[in-house]
Amino acid sequence: MNSGRKLHFWILVFLFVFSIEEAIDAYPQFTCGSHGIKHDINQTGDLPKVTCLAPSQTVHLDANVQIECEVISSTYANITWFHNGKSLSEKNKSFVKIDRLSCGQTLKIKFAGREDRGQYTCAATNKFGTVNKTCSLDVRDKSYKPPPQVEYVKIDGNRQTAYLHGTVTLKCKLLHVEADAWLFNGTRVSHGGRHKMIRETTNAKHKRLFALKIINVTEKDEGRYTCLAYRSGIYQTKDLVLKTEPCPSCHHCPPEGNQAFPICSSPSPSPIRLSTSDNDHDPKNKEIKHPPQVKYLKIDGKRQTAYLHGTVTLKCKLHHVEGEAWLFNGTRILHDDRHKMIRETTIGKHGGLFTLKIINVTEEDEGLYTCMGYRGGIYQTKDLFLETEPCPRCHHCPPEGNQAFPISLLPSCNRGRSFHRPDSVSILLFAVLAFSSIKCD
Secondary structure (H helix, E strand, O other): OHHHHHHHHHHHHHHHHHHHHHHHHHOOOEEEOOOOOEEEOOOOOOOOEEEEEOOOOOEEOOOOEEEEEEEEEOOOOEEEEEEOOEEOOOOOOEEEEEEOOOOEEEEEEOOOOHHHOEEEEEEEEEOOEEEEEEEEEOEEOOOOOOOOEEEEEEEOOOOOOEEOOOOEEEEEEEEOOOEEEEEEOOEEOOOEOOEEEEEEEOOOOOEEEEEEEEOOOOHHHOEEEEEEEEEOOEEEEEEEEEOEEOOOOOEEOOOOOOOOEEOOOOOOOOOEEOOOOHHHHOOOOOOOOOOOEEEEEEEOOOOOEEEOOOEEEEEEEEEOOOEEEEEEOOEEOOOOOOEEEEEEEOOOOOEEEEEEEEEOOOHHHOEEEEEEEEEOOEEEEEEEEEEEEOOOOOEEOOOOOOOOEEOOOOHHHOOOOOOOOOOHHHHHHHHHHHHHHHHHO
16 A cells, blocks of 8 residues: 555656656756857757847936847857947947856946947857847937927827717827927917817826817817927927718717717617627626616607697606717707707616707607617617697697697687677667666666
8 A cells, every 4th residue: 555655656756857857948048158158058050049238218428338239049159249330349438248147248338428329239150140130329418308209199089080069089199298289270279168188197207198179079170180299499290180070870979979879770679789898798897787778758748749839848767877868860969049958867866857848849840859878888769759730729839838728718719609699689788787777776
């Protein structure tokens, strides 16, 4: 029994040691040569591999600079340094140091000057050939400030145009700026009203995002937008020509964005999934959003029609919505002088009333009205067909409501009733009886 356990133990030890050796063999094994060159004992018959590393940013005058060169070769190799294409000879302020710890060569330059700017090449040669790698070095005065740069100007959301009555955001990425500005057809855009400017700094202090948000886009917003960067008397600009287009038919374009979502893709009133995200199906996502619901859609006052020249109110009850909209024959209705949209929240935070008031109703207001609720890429709608009729005869229809009140006391409304119109004899008899009653008094 014990011998069986021992055998099992030594088998496990052997497999463990074997796996470690295999893992070690899988990685390159180096020996460091006298010139700071790594010799790969597993590699045979190949050109050397060279890596050159120099400071990534501008170096100030009189600074000490290091440029590193790492070479891996299967055979003996030699390293030669070049500056701007010429062989770099030993100078008082520049010399090559061999780093045995990291196994590489480092070119050190003391008190770097303007003459040290340019291209540095590390050339490694073995019996199979030569490989060159080049690094750039930029040396400037301490007072030097890099010029401003505008990397890009684009419409947020990878869009090419802006939807009318929506909100479009123009994004601009700036580098090394002291001041910035947006221009529209050559005139500076001011922050306020429909134009909002947003500045966001990135992890790199010299980079900045500069955005212009245009709210309630109109055709007058079409034109050339310029993002301008300024630093130390130097300007740089980039332009973008903005064009607008109406919201496509059978689409909803939320006023707070620059997107169009289809709303006629299914005749069913059930929710339509337009977009999905990984969070929607992630069981770790603790916050589960309820889909939007449109409970009902009706004409206020239990009416079936709207009186011409009056005011009709369409009521819609929504649950669990982030956005909502009214559509007329598939086109989004905007809040204006004749169309008033009112949002009323109920005691339950998840529900609310969304009403549409149409003032001075005309025959052109007849059609299909759609109340739409939106949340998390899901839409739900309910429809109502509105018909109009004139105010009934002998009725008064107030312009501020959708009711008809009888006014039958007017003489024109008494004609054609069942009683007879009094003749001259009846009038004379009535006068005599009235006179007699006065005499008796």
